[in-house]
Structures are given as structure tokens and as C-alpha cells.
Amino acid sequence: MANVKRRALLRTGAALGTGALIGAPLLHVAQAAQTDTLTLYNGQHAKTTQALVAAFTSSTGIKVDIRKGSSAQLANQIMEEGERSPADVFYSEESPPVAALAEKDLLAKIDGATLKQIMPGYTANDGTWAGISARCRVVVFNRDMVSESDLPDSVMDMATEVWKDKVGFVPTSGAFQEQIIAIKLIKGRDAALGWLKGLKQYGRIYNGNKAAMKAVERGDIATALVNNYYWYALADEVGADKMKAGIHYAGHEDPGALITVSAAGILKTSSKIKAAQRLLAFMVSAAGQDAIVGSVAEYPLRPGIKSPYDLKPFDQLNPPDVSPADLGDAADALALRREAGLA
Template sequence: MKRLDRRAFAAGLAAAGGAALLGSGRSAWANEGGALTLYNGQHAETTAAIVEAFTQQTGVQVAIRRGNSAQLANQIIEEGQASPADVFYSEESAPIAALAARGLLAPAQPDTIAQVHSQFAAKDGSWVGVSARCRVVAYNVDMIEPEALPGSVMDFANPEWRGRVGFVPTSGEFQAQALAIVKLKGREAALDWLKGLKANGRVYNGNVAAVQAVQRGEIPTALVNNYYWFRVADEVGADRMKCQLQYLGHKDPGALVTLSGAGILKSSKRQELAQRLLAFMVSVPGQQALVGAVAEYPVRPDVKSPYPLKPLDELDPPDVSPEDIADSDLARDLRREAGLA
């Protein structure tokens, strides 16, 4: 796979795709209320691509404060009405859903919500998905045949997988997967699964590290998000990847599709500009900038990723909504009970 010059890609798309929307309103937008403050829990490179395209199109400057999504959400809760944040961009859906549950988010404009499929936005319109990703099994083709892989992510907790599966318990998406198991199979099943992985699996400190471990033959399999494979392949070269991906499908919790989302703080003094940024994030030029920076799924069907992603309509994920996997307190409790805190 040829490595993409992602910044050039995003800038070029913004110049080409955004010119029609720019018009005479650029200077007016730029001078309306000063710079926006974005609390960003998403990957820095992804957010930079979107923000650079937005600023190039509108002239509006965006100050980015980076951190862990859950930590930033807690910070916003503590700051309350005094929060300087205008927009919150979360890598996972749980932290932004937590803000929505506390009534801290302003409704997104209907025209913004209408840009994406209903499954990619909060039911109450308080936030909107910006990209999607799915859970997968990474496996080393020299260490295991794909036919020997389990048909369900639940099976990886069994003793026969002792020392043969890696996982990242600190990953928000791993925690969302545990909550999906709660929704589909019950709390005890989710706790048993976590305890089984604790007893039999190997902990990694990040999804990239887990994919790299599979790639170099340190471990046969790992439970990760799909787009991290492309990060490693971008460096190694797709034709040299011993690590490949299994998509479980058949509504198994191992096929969970999750969202990165963004929402506007009710306390923001720049509501109109914040709405413009949110609308841009799901617009064609915004989504084009995003897919040039990361191998996640766009939330617009009319924007295509340059990466060879398995089509969304072929993933057959479980019937789990963002609200079903938003209970970060339950996720924390389950990890602690399983000894993974």
C-alpha cells in the first residue's frame, strides 16, 4: 500500500471541494466571535486534517485542546457553564453520550443530522457521528489458519486460547465491546468474558502495539479496531503484512461498529460558529479530509475511503446503539471486577 501524504491530501480536497461553499461569507465567518475551542479526544492527525480544511474554507481559527476522550468529558463536567470548550470531539461514543445525558450539549441543527444515516447520530440529536469503525480479529497467517479462528469473540476467553490472544483493556472500543456483550448476553456473560481474557490473554497498551505484535509473530491473534491494521500496513507495506483481519459478522459482539462523534456545548458563547464546524465535519469536504487521514468509515454514503475497507453493509454488526454502550461507569466496574482496572 502506498503511503498517503495525508496533510497534502486533506488540503487539496479542501481547496477543491470547499471552494463552492466558501463564497463571500469567508471573512464574515472568520470575524464572528473569534476562534473556536475544540476539546479533542480523537487522534490528533485526524482532527488536524478536518480542522485545517475547515479553516481553509471558512477562515475560522480553531484552538485544539487534546486529551483522552473520557478525561476531557470529565473535565467539561467539572467546568460546567464555565467551560471554554465550544465543541467536543470524542474518539468513542461513551464520553460524548455522558455529556448528553447530563444535558450539557446543544442540539445539532436538523440539516446537520440529516447529512448522515440515523444510526450515526444520537437519538435525541444532541451529537452526531463523524466516523465509524468496527471491531475485528487480527491474526498472523503464518501462525494460524483463518478456518481455525473462532466464530465468536466470546470464544477467545476460553482456556484453549491461553497465550494466543492479545487485547487492549484500556481501549474505549474494547470497553464498548464488553458493554455490547452486556446488552446482548447479560452482565454475567460480559464479566465471565473479561475474566477469561484476563486469565488467558495477553494485555497490550494500545491497538497499534497489538497489531504490531501479531505482525511480528509474537502472538497469533489480537482483538482490535479495523483501522489500526491500515496504520501498520501504511508503514510496513500491505504486501508484507503477515497480519490479516477476520470480520466476524453474523451480529456477533466481535463485529461491533462504533462511532467517533462530536457535539456542541450548551455553554458555548459561539453557537453559530460551533454549528458551522459540526456541519462541516459531516459535509462532503469534511468527510473527504477525514478519510484522507485515517482508515475509518465516513458517515456519508457519498464519500468513499481511499483505503480498501470492507463495505459497511457487509459487516453484519450486532444490533447495538450508541446509547447501549455509553455506560462508562458499568464498563469501569466490570474491568475492576475482572481484575483489569
């Protein structure tokens, strides 16, 4: 009996000893996580990223230093900085700038468990970047100037003389570049070039999507090509029931219904890969997706998350069969714009 008690005490002591040994490094890791600071190069909208980062830091204790700029500018900066880049994670408003970094072999692979949280078709083929949220290209229109039933079936038909001085567009917009490439992939390069030339001749250029959206609301122009969330952002300001502008979804696999994504990747040169992986995992977690879609009228890419905005159901958008991976770095968009006289 004494031997049995002794063996029990030894097992208890061994267990306590093991627990003590395990507890110390775990405490150290926790403390390290709390004092660790990630550097995030952010091209996404500031409000969205701030909401996401606040939720992430609250959940993990990991602080994030946000450095803001346009997505394209930040991608170019990372390429110039090379191994000296302080960036740990790059969060882009659109996917092509992240894809450009992946093509330069500057991104680390994201954990497979993280990628599996996202709907299929919204990650890089090699796992180096992930779509975080999605938006749809739409036509916003002033109800006093044009009826929705009079809008053409295809965005291609809006670059014609029939729509002269009735279509606003933003040629420098990242999503517009993606739309150019989508048209190229679906209808060919000549069709994309012809569409751009038509818009230049008959459309009206705006310096930003917000400006184009507000121009439609004021009645300065009948329609504009923007992302869906610009309508909701203005509705938040003035009240949806007071708006003169409506939102039209092209559907039927038209390039005018293209779905694009905000995307993120981890820099290979990061000295904090584990913490960076945690940030990417949080971005696609239920808590992260809730924080994102609560701040902007974009679609969550994690199944089961509901936007607080009254969005058209994602499975009813009927977009063209062009994925973010298909769009790549969208490099030819600039060349096409130049050929059309829009750059």
C-alpha cells in the same frame, strides 16, 4: 412617461439602498467569522483532527484552537469546568464520553439539517451528539501462527483455555469498553463478566492497540482484538503485501463485529454556538468527510463518500444490532472490569 421613469429610478434607488444596507452587515459577519476562533477539545487521533480543521478553516475562515487529550479525560475536564469551560466543541474518539456529557445536560442540540446528513442510527436519540466516522472491531492474526479458517465464529470463544496465550487485548481502550457493553446488552451481564474473566486468565494484556497490532505482526502473539484501522495504519508503514498479519471480520451479528463511532457535540456554555454549529455541519459535509477518511481507515457516515482505503464494504460488516446510542456512556464497563480484576 416621466412618472414611469421616476418610479423606475426610485425602485432602482430603493434596491441599491437595500443592497447597501444588507451588504454592510454581511461583510461584518464575514469578517467576524474570519477572526472568530473556536476551541475544540479533541480526543480523536491528532492526524485526523488536524486534516479536518485545516479543511474547515480553509473553507470558512474560522480558526480552531485544538486542545488534545484522551476522550475520557477531556469529558471529565469539561464536567469539572462546568460553565467556565472554554470548550466550544468536543470531538471524541468514541461515543460514550460524549454521551456522558449529554446525560449531564451539557450539550446543545445539533441542527436538524446537520443530523440528516448522517446515516440513520448513528446520532444521539435527542440530537445532542453525532457520529462523525465509524470503525469496526476485528481480530488481527499472524498468518504464520494461525489460519483464518481456524479462528472461532465468535469473539466470546476467544476467552477460553483453547486460546490460552494466543489473544492480545487492551482493557483500557475506549472501543474495548464499548465491546464489553455490547456483550452485556446482547448476552447479559454475567456473560460479559465471564468473558472478561476468561480474557484475564487466558489472554495477554497490552497497553495500547498499536502495541497489540505490532505484537501480532512480529509474531509475539497469534491474535489481538482491535479496531480495523490499526491494521491499515501498520500497512501504511510497512506495506500491505509485506505484512504477516491479516484482518478478520467476525460478521454474523457477533459482538466481535461491533461498529463504534467517533462522535462530536457542542457545549451549551459556548459563546460561539453558530460557529460551532458550522463546524459540526462541516464534519458531516462531503468536504469534511473526505478530509477525515483520507487521513484514517474509518468509514464515512455520510452516504456517497468513498474511503481511499480498501475497506470491507460497510453494508457487508453484519454487526450486532447495538447502536452507539444503545451503548450510552458505557459506565458499567469499568465496574465489570473491576469485578474481573482488569482495572
